[in-house]
Amino acid sequence: MVDAALISGLLSNLLPLINDEFSLFWSFENEVQKLSSTLSSISAVLEDAERKNVREKDKQTKDWLRKLKHVAYEVRDIMDECNFEDLRLQVKSRNASSSTRLQVSNLITHPFSNIKTRLKIGHKIKDVQEKLNQISSERKKLHLRESIHDSKKLHCLECIQDSKEDKFTSSWRETVSRSSNQVYGRDKEKKEIIGILVNNTSRVGVSKELSVLPLVGFGGLGKTTLAQMVFNDDEVSKHCDTKIWVCVSDEFDIKLVIKSILELKEEACLEELQKKVIDKLKGKRYLIVLDDVWNENVEAWDQLRSILDCGSNGAFVLLTTRKRNVAEIMETIQHVALSSLSEDDCWLLFKDRAFVHGKPKSTNFISIGKEIARKCKGVPLVAKTLGSQLGSKKSDETEWIRIRDSEIWEISQNENSILSILRLSYYDLPYHLRRCFVFCAIFPKDIEIKKERLIQLWMAHGLIPIVKNQEVEDVGNTI
Structure with a gap:
């Protein structure tokens, strides 16, 4: 499966590096600006592409994402080649005799003064730019729109308290013998x-x-x-x-x-x-x-x-x-x-999570909640997840209605449909958190992950957003 969130992480990491690294090479200044501009415009529509790819199973969007990923890695390879050439010349300068040191020094100042190397890199940048232009053109045909993020979601990290745990585990299925939750219908x-x-x-x-x-x-x-x-x-x-x-x-x-x-x-x-x-x-x-x-x-x-x-x-x-x-x-x-829960038990479970901090402000929330609970089709995990999700939005009736009327309910009753319904919670996350969440799929099931290591990996892939007056590590610690 091609995941737009991971591609977005790759691109967000590439963009600053392109400007920082390629700016050293004066020969390609114009090409680099075009490359960066095209990648930025494509990156802006990735959230809409992800939505179409996952929710609508759009084959054209999936193919578009696959091509974009391949080109993004081509850009990465060009950058690696530039870095290698720079390091090679630095090593050569340290080993050079005094009679040739000045000549090598000039090569470092203008690494691509070597005509063969410059032409090679130049052709690669041109080829990648042509591919990106084609991808950008296809983007318009797919009617992908730039995302307008909710300002509250973009700045939500500033309101989250720092985590005090030194590590966490990715083993979401590693169970224990006790559960403190109320159980209904069993x-x-x-x-x-x-x-x-x-x-x-x-x-x-x-x-x-x-x-x-x-x-x-x-x-x-x-x-x-x-x-x-x-x-x-x-x-x-x-x-x-x-x-x-x-x-x-x-x-x-x-x-x-x-x-x-x-x-x-x-x-x-x-x-x-x-x-x-x-x-x-x-x-x-x-x-x-x-x-x-x-x-x-x-x-x-x-x-x-x-x-x-x-x-x-x-x-x-x-x-x-x-x-x-x-x-x-x-x-x-x-x-x-095991059979599914009855509608009444499913409602009790949903209500227990959704109204955990008290009664709803109006009866509208009860009637909407009962409709949502009915659509959970007696699956406790779905009722608990959506109940908890909407419990944090107990005063936002519009959000409750959006969940109730989502097209994702129009699916058959099977295990795959449960995963589809749970995507409602995934899509409710701010976009940067989705990218961090999806990244964790690289780890094997039940493995224990050091929190510090995960934050470093997020940072290396450019997945952690910049928050004013905060270090990147501190922001990662709140995710």
């Missing part, structure tokens, strides 16, 4: 699962087949939340000798799962880990939650199950997965397929 499923768990003691002696119950449903339905409810229930706590929560995620590694069960950080071979986990679980009635399982490797699961199958009668594994095939591979008890 009491029936909770009661059903707890009933299966506490009554699963009919077998005599040590289990020959570990009891495994999967919770299945697409992303955003609340599988993890339901598992948390079961995990923290008093009846379950009294029933089990020990409880363990493991976030598995998309990389299924037996050693990592076992180390999580053992709360072990140091390295150890699988044989040693197996002995330790048996020592910990043997003869106990335990509950292990394996959250967010994607693995479809039958042999890997059989190996893990054989290691875990050492508990007493009633030992239990509860897992959550989006994939029915995973559930069918792992289950020993018929899986529970």
